[in-house]
Amino acid sequence: MSNDRSLATLDATAQADLVRRGEVKPLELVDAAIERIEELNPRLNAVIAPLFDKARALATGSQLGDGPFRGVPFLLKDMGSPSAGDPFHCGMQVLKDAAWVAERDNVLASRFRAAGLVFLGKTNTPELGVSTTTEPAAYGPTHNPWKLGYSPGGSSGGAAAAVASGMVPIAHATDGGGSIRVPAAHCGLFGLKPSRGRISMGPDIGQRWGGLSNEFVVSRSVRDSASMLDAVHGPAPGDPYFAPLPAAPFANALAEPPGRLRIGILTRARDGVPVHADCVAAAEAAARKLEALGHDVEENHPDALFDAEALAAFSRVIAASVGASLDAWSAKLGRPIAEEDVEPATWGIVERLGRIPAHEYLKALDLVHEFGREMAAWWEGGFDLLLTPTAAEPPPPHGEFSATPEQPLRGLARSIPFSAFTMPYNATGQPAASLPLYWNDAELPIGVQLVAAYAREDLLLRVGAQLERAHPWADRLPQVFANSG
Amino acid sequence: MEKELSRLDATACADLVRRGEVKPLELVEAAIARIEEINPKLNAVITPLFEKACAAAQSPGLPDGPLRGVPFLLKDLGVQTQGDPFHAGMKFLKDNHHVSDHDTFLAAKFREAGLIVLGKTNTPELGPITTTEPIAYGPTRNPWDTTRSPAGSSGGSAAAVASRMVPMAHANDGGGSIRMPASACGLVGLKPSRGRVSQGPDHGEIWSGCVADLAVSISVRDTAAVLDAVHGPCVGDPYFAPLPARPYVEEVGAEPGNLRIGVLHGALNPRLPTHPDCKAAAAAAAKLLEGLGHRVEESWPECMGEEEFSFRFGSLTFVGTAADLDYWGAVVGKTIGPDDVEPYTWDLAERGRAITASEYIQNVDWLHAYNRRLAAWWEGGFDLLLTPTFIDPPTPLGAFEPTQEEPLRGMLQALRCAHLPSFFNMSGQPAISLPLHWTEGGLPIGVQLVAAYGREDLLIRVAAQLEAAAPWADKLPPVCA
Numbered sequence: 001m002s003n004d005r006s007l008a009t010l011d012a013t014a015q016a017d018l019v020r021r022g023e024v025k026p027l028e029l030v031d032a033a034i035e036r037i038e039e040l041n042p043r044l045n046a047v048i049a050p051l052f053d054k055a056r057a058l059a060t061g062s063q064l065g066d067g068p069f070r071g072v073p074f075l076l077k078d079m080g081s082p083s084a085g086d087p088f089h090c091g092m093q094v095l096k097d098a099a100w101v102a103e104r105d106n107v108l109a110s111r112f113r114a115a116g117l118v119f120l121g122k123t124n125t126p127e128l129g130v131s132t133t134t135e136p137a138a139y140g141p142t143h144n145p146w147k148l149g150y151s152p153g154g155s156s157g158g159a160a161a162a163v164a165s166g167m168v169p170i171a172h173a174t175d176g177g178g179s180i181r182v183p184a185a186h187c188g189l190f191g192l193k194p195s196r197g198r199i200s201m202g203p204d205i206g207q208r209w210g211g212l213s214n215e216f217v218v219s220r221s222v223r224d225s226a227s228m229l230d231a232v233h234g235p236a237p238g239d240p241y242f243a244p245l246p247a248a249p250f251a252n253a254l255a256e257p258p259g260r261l262r263i264g265i266l267t268r269a270r271d272g273v274p275v276h277a278d279c280v281a282a283a284e285a286a287a288r289k290l291e292a293l294g295h296d297v298e299e300n301h302p303d304a305l306f307d308a309e310a311l312a313a314f315s316r317v318i319a320a321s322v323g324a325s326l327d328a329w330s331a332k333l334g335r336p337i338a339e340e341d342v343e344p345a346t347w348g349i350v351e352r353l354g355r356i357p358a359h360e361y362l363k364a365l366d367l368v369h370e371f372g373r374e375m376a377a378w379w380e381g382g383f384d385l386l387l388t389p390t391a392a393e394p395p396p397p398h399g400e401f402s403a404t405p406e407q408p409l410r411g412l413a414r415s416i417p418f419s420a421f422t423m424p425y426n427a428t429g430q431p432a433a434s435l436p437l438y439w440n441d442a443e444l445p446i447g448v449q450l451v452a453a454y455a456r457e458d459l460l461l462r463v464g465a466q467l468e469r470a471h472p473w474a475d476r477l478p479q480v481f482a483n484s485g
Numbered sequence: 486m487e488k489e490l491s492r493l494d495a496t497a498c499a500d501l502v503r504r505g506e507v508k509p510l511e512l513v514e515a516a517i518a519r520i521e522e523i524n525p526k527l528n529a530v531i532t533p534l535f536e537k538a539c540a541a542a543q544s545p546g547l548p549d550g551p552l553r554g555v556p557f558l559l560k561d562l563g564v565q566t567q568g569d570p571f572h573a574g575m576k577f578l579k580d581n582h583h584v585s586d587h588d589t590f591l592a593a594k595f596r597e598a599g600l601i602v603l604g605k606t607n608t609p610e611l612g613p614i615t616t617t618e619p620i621a622y623g624p625t626r627n628p629w630d631t632t633r634s635p636a637g638s639s640g641g642s643a644a645a646v647a648s649r650m651v652p653m654a655h656a657n658d659g660g661g662s663i664r665m666p667a668s669a670c671g672l673v674g675l676k677p678s679r680g681r682v683s684q685g686p687d688h689g690e691i692w693s694g695c696v697a698d699l700a701v702s703i704s705v706r707d708t709a710a711v712l713d714a715v716h717g718p719c720v721g722d723p724y725f726a727p728l729p730a731r732p733y734v735e736e737v738g739a740e741p742g743n744l745r746i747g748v749l750h751g752a753l754n755p756r757l758p759t760h761p762d763c764k765a766a767a768a769a770a771a772k773l774l775e776g777l778g779h780r781v782e783e784s785w786p787e788c789m790g791e792e793e794f795s796f797r798f799g800s801l802t803f804v805g806t807a808a809d810l811d812y813w814g815a816v817v818g819k820t821i822g823p824d825d826v827e828p829y830t831w832d833l834a835e836r837g838r839a840i841t842a843s844e845y846i847q848n849v850d851w852l853h854a855y856n857r858r859l860a861a862w863w864e865g866g867f868d869l870l871l872t873p874t875f876i877d878p879p880t881p882l883g884a885f886e887p888t889q890e891e892p893l894r895g896m897l898q899a900l901r902c903a904h905l906p907s908f909f910n911m912s913g914q915p916a917i918s919l920p921l922h923w924t925e926g927g928l929p930i931g932v933q934l935v936a937a938y939g940r941e942d943l944l945i946r947v948a949a950q951l952e953a954a955a956p957w958a959d960k961l962p963p964v965c966a
Binding site: 202205206207210237238240241242243244324356357358360372373374375377380428 | 679680685686688689690694720721722723724725726727728800804805807808811812837838840841842843844845846847849850852853854856857858859860861863864912913938
């Protein structure tokens with residue numbers, strides 16, 4: 001196999017097929033991906049910790065997992081899922097300085113391994129994942145492959161830039177407020193945030209951010225996300241709770257027509273959050289595509305979406321949880337993490353919003369759960385899906401979210417348009433996906449989000465595959481895409 | 486007829502109604518007569534709702550559920566019914582004449598099952614303590630010995646069922662509060678898996694998912710029947726337990742197979758000595774299980790010896806109490822001060838208020854990681870863990886009252902009592918207390934069986950097998966004589 005440009009355009013399923021058929025060896029896939037990373041990464045800064053030697057050793061050794069993705073090059077986000085013996089810094093300078101290394105795989109990392117994936121490195125993330133861009137002080141900004149100098153979204157921006165540029169076909173990502181979906185939207189990828197409890201958070205924790213945060217991947221094809229979900233979902237012993245198991249493999253959903261769905265469309269964000277015309281246009285274009293496929297689309301949405309009290313509660317839960325993360329890292333490092341150890345935004349969020357008494361945190365969680373009930377009633381009331389823009393603005397230039405010690409919450413405030421459409425489903429625990437169906441005049445991808453009822457990833461995958469078949473995006477490649485072999 | 490009816494479990498009562506042999510009103514009137522006769526001795530029922538119950542029994546709208554016409558009582562905590570007093574054991578709510586403005590989901594499911602609510606049962610203030618002696622309503626007495634506590638916090642329900650006022654009553658369990666009263670009163674008490682019974686619409690979870698609602702009952706089949714009636718997700722639950730493959734009542738009489746059971750005869754913590762009667766109860770149950778063909782060996786999850794567990798778990802209840810006081814203050818529109826609640830409640834709340842969100846989250850993280858160590862034992866090949874439910878026989882009334890020397894007496898007592906049950910509130914595993922042992926003095930001592938998460942089916946199967954082998958239905962407390 002010498003034509004690496006063609007390898008770069010293959011999705012994970014196709015690459016795994018080549019290995020299965022004996023046409024390509026895992027090492028060839030890995031070497032080609034390393035070459036692509038070496039070519040592209042100086043421009044994009046998506047991969048911050050290469051693990052090339054380990055990857056090559058794994059690809060040629062007997063330890064390679066014999067799963068559905070055997071031999072496929074993969075990247076882990078440097079947050080959420082640690083892998084044994086590898087750097088784990090969560091975008092934090094203080095962990096980078098301490099040269100922190102994870103002792104063991106978490107459950108998800110070990111499932112990725114068992115699926116046969118080969119970890120080539122770690123991707124960039126903002127500090128502790130609390131941003132809708134990926135510009136940490138510790139590792140510098142990641143660029144959007146569609147336009148250098150622009151944000152790839154966040155917090156899984158490193159993962160999204162790596163996949164969009166063809167370094168790897170699929171990469172690990174996490175989503176506590178939109179961090180899978182926003183980068184997918186900004187980079188022209190498919191990004192599914194699974195249901196609460198679909199993916200185990202074990203063994204170190206039972207849940208993250210009070211159950212708001214999930215882990216999974218960003219991918220180019222819908223089928224890759226479907227097969228990956230089959231490979232890694234399901235409870236691990238001792239999970240405090242988990243999502244109901246699907247009746248059939250998620251991959252089966254791809255070939256099943258979704259039937260005629262009732263879909264509500266919402267293009268308005270809450271008061272004071274303007275929605276860019278490109279984002280409105282993207283959602284409306286998706287509505288027309290869905291109608292053309294036989295679905296009923298009407299302007300409708302859950303009223304609870306604009307509950308300001310609930311929105312404030314999400315922020316409190318997240319800020320308190322980030323505060324707990326700082327404290328937990330302090331304990332692990334054996335010294336207090338001080339203001340100068342973290343970015344102003346992180347310190348500001350924790351100190352101004354997160355240092356609350358525990359019973360206030362419980363009250364906020366109660367509000368989150370109450371919001372979940374009010375939202376669920378809309379789906380229960382007859383709608384199958386909600387369609388929205390994924391973000392309220394196109395990808396912004398770098399520097400847009402920078403905070404200063406004087407104005408530590410500036411970035412957080414500026415990020416509201418980028419998480420306004422996504423964060424509600426972290427609170428409700430519903431599955432939601434961003435799809436790349438629209439590009440604006442500047443040739444920047446504008447994602448649209450579909451949201452299903454709790455545990456209905458199957459429906460999102462079914463309609464996602466239907467849209468992908470009708471309006472394929474695989475050939476649409478960004479400015480910065482793998483060229484060399 | 487009345488005495489006869491009082492011997493029947495809920496399933497038998499519902500059968501009589503279904504066959505037309507008894508009318509719901511007859512069951513309700515007989516139960517009211519029993520409550521009027523026995524309650525003055527026990528103080529189990531604090532809020533009678535007799536008129537409403539009689540009306541419901543005669544209404545053509547009485548739902549045709551599997552437990553149609555069966556008299557039932559609700560614990561005055563956790564479940565709310567529209568238009569009825571709801572005081573959670575609080576003098577504050579009692580004095581403010583608080584009345585619920587809605588049915589909680591579980592209340593609606595009880596009604597849909599055909600159960601008829603005759604009243605509310607006593608509970609300690611906000612439920613974090615393992616006796617039922619609230620200042621607001623006075624102590625509930627144990628039907629087996631009225632100088633003793635029926636345990637708590639579902640002590641009112643347990644005393645009512647043990648004395649056969651009703652065959653089954655609602656109960657809930659955040660740290661043993663179904664299982665301990667079941668143990669102290671000679672009843673069946675199943676704490677279901679986390680997420681098995683919805684806490685909606687008021688809550689998604691309570692005490693970070695430690696609290697589970699169901700009932701205390703005379704028979705295993707009644708527990709299975711009520712679980713069938715009320716389990717399953719409600720719209721918007723943040724998470725829920727996996728659905729069973731078949732109805733739980735079908736597990737009653739089903740062969741459990743040869744199970745591998747570990748037995749732990751008492752607390753591992755040397756500062757919590759286990760009473761010989763409680764050890765004897767576990768040993769006798771082990772023998773009984775062996776006689777039924779199961780393999781019983783001395784084994785338990787090692788981590789049950791870690792003292793850090795109780796400290797971390799306790800903090801959840803402190804914070805929960807602080808949150809409760811805020812909640813009820815907001816509902817009533819008055820700030821709750823130290824004079825509005827019992828001293829232990831204020832003490833717990835003050836401790837809770839001193840805990841930061843960060844500490845709380847780290848405690849939950851620690852406990853979730855701990856759960857994995859616990860679950861590994863079941864994952865490693867064991868089907869069930871057998872322990873005494875309690876490490877003490879039923880305690881005398883007043884044992885929880887603080888003294889000058891021991892201001893924290895109540896809390897320490899509660900931590901002692903809840904020791905063996907509480908692990909499984911945090912892990913979310915199903916656990917059942919069964920009345921298999923009585924002391925020489927005639928006091929019931931329950932044993933606890935614990936299954937892996939989601940495996941109520943297994944607990945019900947083996948509990949029914951034990952019930953058939955060592956039936957307890959004819960054992961009646963002196964108060965019934």
